Amino acid sequence: MNSKTKNLLIVAAVILVAVFSVYRFFVGNYNTIVTYDENVEAQWAQVQNQYQRRQDLIPNLVATVQGYAHHEQDTFVQVTQARAAAESFAGAGVPKNAQEMENYQAAQNTLTTGLHSLLAVAENYPELKANENFLALQDQLEGTENRIAVARQDYNKSVQKYNTFIRKFPQSIIANQHGFEKRPQFAASQEAQSAPKVEF
Secondary structure (H helix, E strand, O other), X not given: OOHHXXXXXXXXXXXXXXXXXXXXXXXXXXXXXXHHHHHHHHHHHHHHHHHHHHXXXXXXXXXXXXXXXXXXXXXXXXXXXXXXXXXXXOOOOOOOOHHHHHHHHHHHHHHXXXXXXXXXXXXXXXXXXXXXXXXXXXXXXXXXXXXXXXXXXXXXXXXXXXXXHHHOOOHHHHHHHOOOOOOOOOOOOHHHHOOOOOOO
């Protein structure tokens, strides 16, 4: 084999290795983005599951309180309307932008406020506070709120990992070419931004 043929084979091998390396780089990064994106979707499904669990508890809670507190119709209407508004987001995919996330959070925050009002009503009815069904529902609701907090935290972590990865160079090129966009995270509500007023 002459030197010209050897040089040609070496150049061909170098080109082949370079092409293969570039291919692996793009495919590997694309697959990583897809994996992180799917994790965001899975975490969002968990958030939705926990909110749905809360949605399912509300009719029983309202019915139990209504059995004791007949004069609290405004509160029952508020909770029912807030539940319907929050229910309209059931099955929706991961919010694609900050406005969609804000709308979703606003509906859930309104429902949370309504539930707090409903539970405050119970304070006026000692026999309701002693009712076993009410206590069991209240415990389930408290557990669900904790699960919601954990699911939201896990979702935010997965979004942070995804967003960080797609914004880094050179992954940002691949993300932009294939339409992978930054995902919004849950943020604290406006009420949580200010310290509660404590009076003695």
